[in-house]
Amino acid sequence: MTALTKYDRLEATALWRATRDDQRREVVVCIGDATLVVKDLTDQAITHWSLAAIERASPGNDPAVFHPDGDPNETLELSPDDAEMIEAIDTLRRAVNRSRPRPGRLRWLGAAVSVSAVVGLVAFWLPGALINQALEVVPPVTRAKIGDDLLRRIERVTGQPCLAANAAPALKTLALRTGAKNIVILRSGVRDSVRLPGGRVLINRSLIETHEEPDVAAGYILAEAVRAVQRDPLDAMLSHAGMRANISLLTTGNLPSTTLDAYAEHILLAPHVPVPDDILLKAFAAAKIRSTPYAQALDLTGETTLPLIEGDPMRAAPPELLLRDADWLRLQSICDS
Secondary structure, three states, X not given: XXXXXXXXXXXXXXXXXXXXXXXXXXXXXXXXXXXEEEEOOXXXXXXXXXXXXXXXXXXXXXXXXXXXXXXXXXXXXXXXXXXXXXHHHHHHHHHHHHHOOOHHHHHHHHHHHHHHHHHHHHHHHHHHHHHHHHHHXXXXXXXXXXXXXXXXXXXXXXXXXXXXXXXXXXXXXXXXXXXXXXXXXXXXXXXXXXXXXXXXXXXXXXHHHXXXXXXXXXXXXXHHHHHHHHOOHHHHHHHXXXXXXXXXXXXXXXXXXXXXXXXXXXXXXXXXXXXXXXXXXXXXXHHOOOOHHHHHHHOOOOOOOHHHHHOOOOOOOXXXXXXXXXXXXXXXXXXXX
């Protein structure tokens, strides 16, 4: 210790006694290697006190009386004239005390670290772990049920879906070509297209009625299929719902009504996640559907959708009929009934 080096040549006279009943005797006190050495006047060591175990009986008072920790009967008394030695002993005691381990502090620190770790685990790891578990174990039938429950709540805003028996075959053909489980056409509420857990796709009637070709609606449905591959619709829903809803789904197989109500409102207003052009073009190629009508519907000038126009997989191939004209006309009239 630097403090020991500073005081290693310091000496002072003091009054020492071994027990309370003994006569005090004059001694010489010096600071040794981690000890306070008490010597008689012939320079013979009488005792050694550990600097780590010295207590002051009268802090701040004169004369300064010290004793070994736990033994107040053995005392060493220094007069105010030996202020330097008194200061040295007090300084060394404080230095030793600061260097001592603090079990209580360590316990509190350990407890705080443990609690922080648990809180961090709950806050950051557990929600994601619950969602991943749900995505792995929730069966298709439950996903479909969640989609049905969401649709019923969405219909409160959008009204009943458009239904026409003569348009059902065209709608089924469109679903088969685009990989949708089924397609629901809504009169209002949804901006263009939304994919629900379970594979159902909702589209606005405008995608059918205001365009001359079914390729436009097909493009929106394919874009939803690509988004579903990039992120499972159930994943998006559970991330929005929170941990309590996830636990409810895992333990009961159902989601709370409040969760379904809130997400039904959210999904109609949530912006679309952009779809990479190259991945979307692969989806058009796999379905053998032209991407140009969809690109022009997004941007009539074609400036922002030029890759979808130039990369149209059906440009060099004979177009494969998506719907017969009669079926397309029936589909365009599906909301008239």
